[in-house]
Amino acid sequence: MTSADMHGEVRDPELPGRLLVVERDQLIPWLRERADADFARPADACPGWTVRDVLAHCSSALLRAVEGRFEEGVFSPESNVRHIAERAGWTNAQIVDELERGMTGAGPVIAEAGGALDGLALGAWVHAGDVRAALGEPGAYAGKGLPYALELLVRITRERGHVALHADLDDMDEPLRLGDASGDRPPGRYIGDASTLVRLYSGRSVDAAGFELAGVQVGELNIIG
Structure with missing residues (x-):
């Protein structure tokens, strides 16, 4: 990472996807080892949401990017609630699977969007920190993805x-x-x-x-x- 990168002088279109893949490789295996009860814990950083809700929100948003489904209001609070409710009958494993697909495939779409979707990758990384914080994991907003998130x-x-x-x-x-x-x-x-x-x-x-x-x-x- 160059000094120019860290000062925002050069746009790297691959950066959001790189952040998502680095986070995916840490987060997904860790989630697969969690008990179902962990998914029901409250996520204090997102009042009213559980860990499962946060993950469902992220998986839905990223998969919509992968599939190019950007209907009006797709990332609004009302849309977030609806997308979480649509996954109410899913198992926790299904939500983690969808999240993995989204984190794997969203990078190229975000790169081609010219910066308009860059915040989606950063938001997903922050929400991964929210999940770790909810489950008492040290360094919730750190890890291997932190340098990419800062950039x-x-x-x-x-x-x-x-x-x-x-x-x-x-x-x-x-x-x-x-x-x-x-x-x-x-x-x-x-x-x-x-x-x-x-x-x-x-x-x-x-x-x-x-x-x-x-x-x-x-x-x-x-x-x-």
Whole structure:
């Protein structure tokens, strides 16, 4: 990964698919070893949803990308609820199978979309962290996919004109420059670890004592919800 990549100056169309495949290879075998009771646990990061609901949401969204089914409102909250309900009669294994197919096949479709679907890959990776967090797994929002997720986060925040932030990460050699710094507002400043930064940008709970943030409010960073 080059410095230009991490600062969002070069768009790599294969990056979202690479993130999904790296996550697939970690997540799917781990899920297949879980007891059915684990799938019924609440996912605190997604109020009202269980682990199974989060996985069903991700598998549905990714498979729709693979199959090119982008009907109006396909990723709306109402659509998410409907797609989860459609899988109510499925076994947990069937949902994991569909998730594996989606994570395997969505990359080329996302690459060809010119950036419009890049957030789908990042969102799926964050939701994988939500599942790990719900089941008490250490390093829920870390792992092998974290560098790819950070690179994608830099690019997405830059392309969306998000608030500018200079991030000094405890666990990385180079700082990250996220968002659009072309305006009059000076960039905010973050000091902390990479996984906490991801939590902030995805609206997940964080330990306020574990990082420093100046020049920008926590709520301004959220791009996923």
